[in-house]
Amino acid sequence: MTYQEWKDLSLFYSIESTQKFLEKVYKIKDIDDAKSHSFKNSERFIFFLKHAESFYKQASVSPLEIKPILLFYGMSQLLKACLITTDPSYPSHTSVLAHGVTARKRKKQNYCFIEDEVKIQRNGLCMHVMKHLFEKSGIEDERYTMKKLLTAVPELSSIFYFQQKEQFITRIEKRNEIVSVPESVVISYNMSDSRFAEYVSYHLQW
Secondary structure, eight states, X not given: OOHHHHHHHGGGGSHHHHHHHHHHHHHHTTOTTHHHHHHHHHHHHHHHHHHHHHHHHHHHTSOGGGHHHHHXXXXXXXXXXXXXXXXXXXXXXXXXSSOOEEEOSSOOTTOOGGGOEEEEXXXXXXXXXXXXXXXXXXXXXXXXXXXXXXXXSGGGHHHHHHHHOOOOEEEEEETTEEXXXXXXXXXXXXXXXXXXXXXXXXXXXX
């Protein structure tokens, strides 16, 4: 995140401003006791934002080896701040405090990071965020390779093309035939394969 973005978020570092913001959000979402919830959560909201800022700023001056860890915890703090806006009781129980994703602890022989897998747990921050912020469910116990996750990041596409010399293809059904589209095109739209297929089909009236 840029300096300007942190400067914008610092507007919430006032308890009075944050309390008004949370109360307004809770009322829009028809959450009971909006005023009392906003009063209770304003300091916690600020706490999460300030912690996130500290992690991100520390990451910007840290060695490359530990940047991902600091950025991960910084993002976690931002997600917790977002969660408070939709779930004023967060955390209502200890099971949502864990990260909610696991990786294989004992690595295989000839371990390759890009082929490593992460598994979504039934409880934890990950599923809680998916449910309350994105209204998604049904991905418990799903497994994703690091390759699958990282190729979804548009800024990393050129690295994968260079390192692996692979041409990722998205296939879209056009009536009775299949149209192949380079995934670099899909990535430039910041969409998943399925969403891009829907987008193209709708606008081209396939």
